Amino acid sequence: MVSCETPYQKLNYVFSCHLLAQVQIKIGKLEGERKKPDYKEIIESPILNYSGAFQHLDLYVTAQIFANNQELCMPVKTSYKYIEKEPWIWDEWLTLPLRISDLPRNALLVITAWDIESPKSGDVPVCGSSISLFDRYGEFRQGSLEIRLWPNRVGDGNSKSTTPGLLSDQREFEIEEMIDSHQNSDEAANLGQANGLEEFPMLDELDRLAKLSKFYADGHMIKQEWLDNITLQKIENTIKNEKKNSKFFFMNVELAQIECDNVKYKVLYYEENAERIVQVIPNNDLFVVNDPELELDNIIESKNRKLEHTEQMVLFDMNLKPDTDSKNQLHKIINYPMTRPLKREEQTLLWNYRYYLTQNKKALSKFLQCFDLNLEFEGNTLMELMLKWQPMDIEDALELLGSKYKNYPKIRSYAISRLKNASNEDLILYLLQLVQALRYENFSSSNTSNIKSITTSGCSNSTAASAMPINISSNISSSSIKQPKSDDYGNNFAYSSSPPLASQTIIHNRNLLNQIEPLNTFELNLKSFLLERATKDEIVALCLYWFLKVEINDSKVLSSSASTINLFGQSSSLTNAHASSSSSNLAGTTNQYSNNLSARTNFQIFMDELLENLRDGDQTARSIYNSIINQEKFLKALNEIVKAVSREEGRMEKKLNKLISLLKNTEKSSFDLMNLDAPIPLIIDPSIKIYGIDCDKTKMFKSNLMPCKFVFKALPSKSFIDPEYSVIYKIGDDLRQDQLILQMIALMDKLLKQENLDLKLSPYKVIATGVKEGFLQFVDAVPVSNILNNSEYRSIREFLKKNNPSSTDKYGIKAEAMDNYVKSSAGYIVITYILGIGDRHYDNILITRCGKIVHIDFGYILGQDPKLFQPTIKWTKDFADGMGGIYGSDGKENKEYEDFKKYCCNAFLQLRRHANLILNLFSLMIDANIPGIALEPDKTVKKLIDKFKLDLSDEQAQYSLIKEIENNYGSLVGNITDVIHHYNTNRK
Template sequence: MEPFSFASSSALDLPVSVKINTLDGHQKPIPFSTLLKRPDLRHRGSNLSPHSELYVTAQLWADSKPLTVPVQTPYKAFKSARIWNEWLSLPITYSSIPLTSQIAITVWDLSPTGGEDAPFHAIPFGGTTISLFDKDNTLQKGRQRCRIHRHKVADGLSSSTTPSVIPPIRAFRNEERIRDNDPGGNNAEMERVEGLLKKHEMGEIPEDRWLDPLVFRRIEKMEREAYKGEAKFRLKKLKEDEKAELGAGEDENNDNKENDVDEEIFYLNIDFPRFDHPIVFEDQSYPPPPMSTIPLGTSLIEARHRPLPDLALGPGINEDSEGYGAPGIGRMIRIYDPEIGIKDNPAENKHRRLMRSHRTGVVDRDLKPNAKVRDELNVIISYGPTHDLSSEEKDLVWKFRHHLTREKHALTKFVKSVQWSDQSEARQAVQILPKWTEIDIDDALELLGPTFDNPTVRAYAVDRLRKADDDELLLYLLQLVQALKFERIAPGDGEETTQDSSLASFLISRAANNMLLGNFLHWYLMVECDDRSNEQRSEHRKLFGKVEFDFMNELIKQPDGTHRRKILLRQAELITILSKISKDIRFSREDRPRKIERLKAFLADPRNELTSYDPPLPLPLDPTVSITGIYPDEANVFKSSLFPLLITFKTSSGLKYPLLFKTGDDLRQDQLVIQIITLMDRLLRKENLDLKLSPYRILATSTSAGATQFVPSLSLAAAVTKYKGSLLAYLRANNPDESAPLGVRKEAMDTYLKSCAGYCVITYLLGVGDRHLDNLLIAPSGHFFHVDFGYILGRDPKPFAPLMKLSSEMIEGMGGPTHPNFTSFKSYCFTAYTTLRKSANLILNLFALMQDANIPDIRIEPDKAVQKVRERFCLDVGEEEAIRRFEDLIGGSKDAIFPVVIDRLHGFVQHWRA
């Protein structure tokens, strides 16, 4: 389809305007006999001269009501024709008018005797009413020819008696009667000529200075003839109709009335403004009233996360996302009801109060469930973190709350069952929290999510986090920073603004006493402060700014706080310099060799002070590594659309630390995936399962820049190409052992099998997409790993993408699908999958805390992000069934043909680009 551009009327903040051009028509001289009967007619200006002075008024109407006061043309004396050429601006803008707007235009004559309903000495010469929008809801523009209804004031009623276009007098069924309606074809010819005139005005017909005046004079003559012909035709039809109605016996009376019949035809030519694009009507959308003005029956946070009620449509109504039904049905209008999702059902409230009668609170302490109820409670406790409890389940948990205090996993279900708007019930819940068995870290993270806003509950969860060591806390730091959005932090700008937030105070205190935590907390907060997109709310930016401000104040109070603050400032200077050179190289039009030369020259320039650092500077990407300078000669620029920089740093230990730095890309999604992979690696190691994962480090320094650890490796595409289609040949060349099976050193093959299994399971659980042989890497030691996580949670730009990437090249590197190595690979996969299923709640809670994070693939459907990960854990079935499903998944990925075709096409495209 051809591209179509348009603008909406709500964005057109200009006054409604109309240009009054000319008045054309035929006026028959009044017979002397008529003047004897009505002497007032001899004093009207239009009867004295065919070019008498007239003026025009225009007024905007809608739904039979006037929207503005009338505006009029100035006084003007005519010589040869009634030509105004005057623009009238109405006191209203296009953005404010409704769809039914129409302009009532009245031409006023002058008479000293005045007349009935005439203002002073002005009497109506005629009127016309024209709509501003056509049948397609598009604003009319350009030249318009409006029929003037003689001796009538234009009305703006919905069913106007003065329409600008008059329909035919009768509906004729056969062609002969239709031809009689337009004798000589004058009307059809005039419509054709008007179309040609519009094209001439728009420049579609070239101008001819010699021929155009002749054509215009001919058109004027045709108009005069058409007016006379139409007047005679209408007079004839009116006579026929009257004879048919009154009968043949009253012909004499009809003859006497002949002079009273109006046979004058006039048209007013006007112009509407022209715009570059069509203007389509768009109604004003008003925001709903603030929720804070409504008395809440429940806590605001419960109402905020309550699902919207389903809208039941009538049969045959197929409403789309814009609120429009099927053709012919019309528009569906949603009416905002502030009580939906806010106020509780009074019957349910009464039932809850009866079920939880506080008079039985003493008895509840000794109440124990029977076997049937115990099974029901166990089912409730086994629910995942995203499961919503029914009202009956909440009542059951509340009833046996004292019995459940020994069940650590029941605490989150108990907190969900409490009606926190009931002060008495909330007081009992707060008193029972300290008596509960200590919960695990995953349940503590769930209590910090968006569905729990009670300060006491959140403080209880923070107390559990205090028992975690710094290394474990570092694994969850990214999510804990996002959890600050759900905290109640004072709006002040001074010091100690975060003292009301137990989570903020905890993070500041721990980060101020640990360099690693402080480094990453600082950069996580700075990236959130830098996010000025529409998805990041301004109050959240202020919140993160307050936390960073208080963190710096707390840091200064430490013995080495001043020194550590200078380190963070020096890191910021380094990142600023690298960002500048990265942008300059990315936007320069030089070829790649010259870009590399420019980068090396910039790094080697002593004025930039990059070749040596004194004292050593902890690297922002890895603060455990202190850098002392940069090797300019080893710098490189990669062949990519963003031209990432390869920079090698000198370290205080004498080793080299290469990293990639690039601008123009938001690395927060990659940072999240690497953090989850690091966490999963730790969970597997706790179960004595080392899958040789090598999660490289990544740090987003802003919303459009970041650093990535560079791991020397080859892509599978490059390795297969270099070794003639065999990944096994690559492993054999880098790890030769003639005595070992397949000629590969046992440790290297074991590393390859385990790392393949680990990344296959993890990328499947995270739904990593866009997997091809260029973002699957392998190191000479046999470590296999994935890079480039631009698509997660099941998104994939390629059609028919498999749920898990297991290419034929990967299987060939194991020795083939019939080799015992492939059996060992599947065994590692099953063990890793079942191990991670045990920690599913922890991973799901981490994703729940990231729902409001500005992560692209989470932002698409934030309410479904956790559900997408949960589905891949298969928590609704047992362990044996889950393993069987995963085995089927491996078989389907191994035998899939379409991914092979995609890989071949991708390789061809990459080769063509190179």
């Protein structure tokens, strides 16, 4: 402590760095009136009648210290005190957990008054303010202060606080000097208004009087008792009136006085060796943890994590190897389901052994959870590690195209670099989900590749004479989009300010399979990738076109102003059609394109670019373009005929005759459905070419929607040798859910065959050509209900015997037919169990004459069922009897039933190993308008995880599946449901 004497006064002071006392503040009186809610707000929220916003407030006050935009301590609050009427008086000392010696020069004391408005909204701020603990001269504030609190705000602890409470704060003088520096008074007034100063207390009479009162109280004025009394009374009345007319709250607080031997001391800010200290203002935020039991982020753990992720730890971690226990834990973490969040300890373990894990391609998707993707250093580190990492499998890379990484184009680019290794055959299996992934693409920042330059080699614009007549009501297209420069990619990644380090020597020292090209890894996007594949492969392009068209025309996705495609809405000439898609028709929408993207806009823009690239491309691309024209013409003609027949009144026979008549009459029209001018790709399966419809084999089914069966005349090919291809065309039914499930069945069938497990599945083709229309491949099979009710069979085994007789094989049935029945039964039981297919009955389970089981009608998925308490697996006595029953005459299990259980277990285990692929595909469909998913989108992936039993070992999973099959065998509820369903069907 130091005393400094002058001829006029003596100054006692102490340096702040020597004071170990904690900061203390006394919360005194709060004055002010909170605005009451109006009648409209009360009507909308009746609970306001009983909240603090309407009745008398029971408030509490919190105090906290900030500096450099960060919290320095946890908030301290007043204890509960019942206050009968305003003003609120606490007279309570609060001790903050921070010493005066630890306070920085720019420390702010933030005070907020809180009220509990309703159970839903919880604590809401009534008013808040912030004051500097050191004045502009570096003196620590002591004694009584009256501060202004801003209504309905939390006290702002940022350096440029929006809730300043004192005139003497240095930043407020800076604002005032800024205003005074403007010569134009109007400009100064506008600046003041922009900073919220038009009603700020520092500019009114109240602040001047408060300053004079404090000056008088500190003994810096000559006292005249008679005059002082009159003046103080006048000041008191003026202050009272000013407070009454102000919109602010006012609080009396008192900061503890520093005394020693009854001598008061001033506290001056001083920091020893400050000239040697370089102040660094971190950008990290501290998180408020009000209660550890709430499982919120712990500020100590967050700080520890940031220290672990610093550059200084890189050299140490590069050579770190896990021990046995750590290896087992890492293996467990890597095999977690995709939806399971990692704990802090698990993230730390992955981070510590990140260089070791670069050899494990399955670990990268989990490792991405260890990063704060908004920090520049961690973003650059991630880019380096992704280039060194063993390349991910394609099925794992699909996860990176979901909504989780929609704001990180470089991570999505890495996923595309892995997809480039997929064959077109595999790509078609994922194409439905890749179209959905387009909704998460940011087209405005994507480096749109000029596919036209690839496909137009050796051709000119004159080749566009076969241009497709297009009428696009939207004025958004790729031709009006500003092409970003190649170096713009550095700004597309939210946490990267420099290109990834692609020239690290460590990359060349690793023998990575299918190593990716570092220079192109982060410069790819989904749109360009799909366009490139579509312009080179007809099957990819046609599937892509129909998937896109359905999404564009979905009424639940499009708004009233959304753009739609009408390929044949106008009979314009080819020249006009070509002109309609020129740049003049598509200009002037760059701002709207970049600022107002949505899912429907993405689909529409992609469709425009796809058609443009096909039309103006090379010979292959133009051939694909013509195929789309012919498919649309074919579908339009067929659709008009079916709709005309549906409007016809009369019996089914009359309608069928009308249908055949209309098909034959197309010979006279411009588009002959019976005999096409040239073969066209079949919409449902573009690998097959058709050249007409066999009208005599056309059929209509008895149903409210009256689906029609058409037999197409097909050209023989390597993949299809039959001369006919039968389909069912339905109008009025959304087939997208069936399309998704059949895609999954086809995918699972391929995965099982890759493991040499052919379960004789029959995944027929389905494609939706509109929101309420589409094609299904016709399967020549008999419903189980017809077999059981037919007096010729009466049982499945008898049906197999009649169609596949054998005098040498067991049960008098050919061994191949019995093998088909046992394997297909096992395959469909496992698949329908995993996908949660509901509403299984004997009418939608079919059997082919060669013994293969076929499931149809997938209106209920993921555990949904129109009937209560239904079994999860459709396995009844009738199905078991088809393979000879469960037990033989000797009381032991039949060989066929043992084989059935073996196939079930093997299939289940193999599909569990590919669970991540199936989960990723379903996660990409969450935002699609598919009824079974849209009902509970957030639970879609979890339901699949539960069915895969990923938390169990293989042995436990097998046991669980067999137990499920045995428990559902002969289910009483299932049998009763079958009887009721059969009765209702016969009544109809």
